[in-house]
Amino acid sequence: MVVTRHTPSLRTHAGLPAEMEAGATASVEVRLTCADGCDLRGAVIELTTPQGEHGTCEVGWVEDPREGAQGANARFVVTAPASTGEAEWTVRFPTQSVSGVPHEEHALVLESTVVPHATSMAIWDVPSPLQGTEFAVRVGVKCATCCVLAGQVVQVLDEAGVVVGEGRLGAAPLAGTDALYETLVALRAPERPGMGSRRVICVPGDLALPHHGSSGTFTFRSLPPPEHTVTVRIVPEGTEASMADIEVRLGDYRAHTDLNGVARVGVPRGSHELSAWRVDIEPISSRLDVSGDAAVEVVAVPRRVVDEDAERWG
Ligand SMILES: [Zn+2]
Ligand SMILES: [Zn+2]
Structure with missing residues (x-):
């Protein structure tokens, strides 16, 4: 007697988000069906991550309001890798017998683009220094997903793009904030009175996850000396x-x-x-x-x- 293998099918409603920040997680639900209408509860599917790690997940049976019916579904959580770029996860239904009936292999590839974390910058406490004297400004930098940015370097550039000041973000977030790390950058006012403008940049490095840099500008007035x-x-x-x-x-x-x-x-x-x-x-x-x-x-x-x-x- 010839045993005919059934053909299963795997699909998702939405797949993964088109972009995922490095280290971020996303929940995925895959729906498993058999062309012959088998109940596929208890089947096992495999997941291969972009890093080549394998895991398995047992197929359950859940209400699926989007299809107005019940179905065999598996739900799992994927974590975006630390390296940026295109990433692929493979969901595979390996050849297996379910309720005594052999089923063929079927695979589904899920894709997402892994992007660095966004950061943002704030600059405050900008004084009006006397010409030719030292002054300081406060600079704060925050990761959109609240990574620890302690020790990251902040640089201040003059109108010609020359680095004129540097600071390192403090060890702990500023009181009352989730993850705004700040530093005081010491600078020197020009020898002539008038308006000046400075650019501030921070390009986080040496972190477990990749980050986009951020920048800001501030203007200040150098004052003539008092008489x-x-x-x-x-x-x-x-x-x-x-x-x-x-x-x-x-x-x-x-x-x-x-x-x-x-x-x-x-x-x-x-x-x-x-x-x-x-x-x-x-x-x-x-x-x-x-x-x-x-x-x-x-x-x-x-x-x-x-x-x-x-x-x-x-
Ligand atoms: Zn079947
Ligand atoms: Zn981050």
């Missing part, structure tokens, strides 16, 4: 609060008040916008013409708390 000192005394009115640690600005030049509410701000001669700000006092703003050392007093009153209910019903 005169303006002593600003903040005088409290209607408040017992200390007048210490209030930021006082004369244009781009700034200082903080001491315990006596006094700030000494160095500025070049000319007209400057004088402002002082702290969360609990009303903002102070006035104009000051500076032609020599000067002392001024400004009055600080407590910040008015706006009671929206009182305004609405009062």
Whole structure:
């Protein structure tokens, strides 16, 4: 008697995502059918990964709402390899007997393109340094899948593309973030006053998984050196609060008040916008013409708390 082998078939609804980030996982469901309508529960299928590793998976029986019917399905999770490029997984139904009936081999190839992890950069705390002096900016870099980026190098390039500063990302993520690693990069302002622009790059290397680099730019104003000192005394009115640690600005030049509410701000001669700000006092703003050392007093009153209910019903 001639035994006829049945012909099974394997397919997926969606296959794998077209692109997978290195090391990422994806869940795949394959549906197994026999042209002769056999119940293929209990059959074994094999999976070969792009790295050539083999595994097996037993076929179960699940509801399949997409086909409005039940069917023999196998579900497994695949992990994208660390190397980028085209990757193939082979799902194979090896020759085997199911319920005493021999079935032929059948294979299905699943493909995806493995891509490096994306990274992003943030730059903050950019000051207005005096010309020719040292200053620093904060740079943070984050992997889209939250890899540890501790120790990665950040470089700052000037307008000519020359590296003018370098830092290494800190050992732990910035407090309050998942995976933003930051560093303080020390720089020197040009010898002439005016606007400058810098490019910041970070190309992560020596990591288990490949990463795309990221970059950002920032601009800053180099200030001419101060010629005169303006002593600003903040005088409290209607408040017992200390007048210490209030930021006082004369244009781009700034200082903080001491315990006596006094700030000494160095500025070049000319007209400057004088402002002082702290969360609990009303903002102070006035104009000051500076032609020599000067002392001024400004009055600080407590910040008015706006009671929206009182305004609405009062
Ligand atoms: Zn069959
Ligand atoms: Zn990553």
